[in-house]
Amino acid sequence: MSDTIGSALAGRDLLKLGDLTGEELHQLLELAAQIKTRLARGECEYPLAHKRIGIIMQKPSLRTRVSFEAACGALGAQPIVLEGKGNAFSRGESVKDTVLTLERYLDALVLRTYEDSFIAEVAEHATIPVINALTDGFHPCQGLADLLTMKEHFGKLEGLTIAYVGDGSNNMAHTYLEAAALMRMNVRIGAPLGYHPDPAVLDAVEKIALNSGARILVTTDPVEAVKDARVVITDTWASMGQEDERERRLVDLESYQVNDELMAQAAPDAIFMHCLPAHRGEEVTDEVIDSDASCVFDEAENRLHAQAALLQSIVPV
Ligand code: CP
Numbered sequence: 001m002s003d004t005i006g007s008a009l010a011g012r013d014l015l016k017l018g019d020l021t022g023e024e025l026h027q028l029l030e031l032a033a034q035i036k037t038r039l040a041r042g043e044c045e046y047p048l049a050h051k052r053i054g055i056i057m058q059k060p061s062l063r064t065r066v067s068f069e070a071a072c073g074a075l076g077a078q079p080i081v082l083e084g085k086g087n088a089f090s091r092g093e094s095v096k097d098t099v100l101t102l103e104r105y106l107d108a109l110v111l112r113t114y115e116d117s118f119i120a121e122v123a124e125h126a127t128i129p130v131i132n133a134l135t136d137g138f139h140p141c142q143g144l145a146d147l148l149t150m151k152e153h154f155g156k157l158e159g160l161t162i163a164y165v166g167d168g169s170n171n172m173a174h175t176y177l178e179a180a181a182l183m184r185m186n187v188r189i190g191a192p193l194g195y196h197p198d199p200a201v202l203d204a205v206e207k208i209a210l211n212s213g214a215r216i217l218v219t220t221d222p223v224e225a226v227k228d229a230r231v232v233i234t235d236t237w238a239s240m241g242q243e244d245e246r247e248r249r250l251v252d253l254e255s256y257q258v259n260d261e262l263m264a265q266a267a268p269d270a271i272f273m274h275c276l277p278a279h280r281g282e283e284v285t286d287e288v289i290d291s292d293a294s295c296v297f298d299e300a301e302n303r304l305h306a307q308a309a310l311l312q313s314i315v316p317v
Pocket residue numbers: 060061062063064065134142275276277
């Protein structure tokens with residue numbers, strides 16, 4: 001299984017889940033589950049020994065940074081982390097020159113940044129794989145971990161109904177739309193007007209859904225979104241880079257909070273998911289995030305396993 005996905009993905013970029021086919025995504029999740037079992041047993045295999053993985057963080061990060069470094073360790077690769085200002089892409093050196101320099105040292109580049117057009121430019125110049133560690137538009141690594149978590153919990157993804165409530169225009173909403181379309185799930189986005197998904201993203205996922213049989217609903221009604229769903233998801237109301245809009249967003253999104261009342265509309269066995277960091281008392285209450293239905297720390301753990309599978313598949317050996 002790992003050989004198949006490795007040869008399919010080796011040398012490719014992952015800028016969004018839509019860069020993968022449904023079959024490739026299935027195989028990555030399978031490999032992630034195998035790696036998780038292997039690590040739990042304490043078995044060591046170092047398929048990326050002597051490989052060097054650059055990790056550039058232009059926005060803050062806890063989970064992504066630590067889980068990528070840990071994944072590198074688990075695979076025998078060396079992580080080289082550049083964060084904050086004063087390093088790559090911040091001294092006036094051209095993107096092209098920076099990338100052409102970095103790839104003389106590195107076997108893959110993991111990048112957290114703002115505009116999707118910027119990571120696309122980096123990927124265009126790079127001959128090494130470029131992995132999106134979160135942009136304004138997408139967060140595919142989180143998507144991989146979340147699919148792994150849902151699959152562990154429910155056994156299979158096909159036909160599962162997931163509801164995302166809150167800022168439907170952000171990177172997580174877009175990522176769940178892609179994930180659901182590729183895996184033939186039913187996805188519902190509950191968000192106020194002005195916070196609906198990017199029409200271009202919606203258009204692209206609707207095309208994927210036509211082939212896969214996934215169903216997509218975007219509604220302003222949080223109850224309609226959550227009704228009988230097996231997975232209820234939310235995310236921060238003000239993403240990184242939107243700090244100036246925070247006060248307005250708290251007002252606009254107030255009635256989209258995931259609380260016990262909203263969770264009661266979901267299926268009796270519904271789980272709650274959040275990529276974290278959570279803003280308790282804003283998009284989610286303590287009762288929900290601390291409840292037995294909450295899988296948020298399984299999601300956080302699965303970042304490590306999902307990214308190890310991704311690196312093992314994407315880094316050419
Ligand atoms: N979920 C996530 O990407 O967390 P960090 O911002 O802490 O990396």
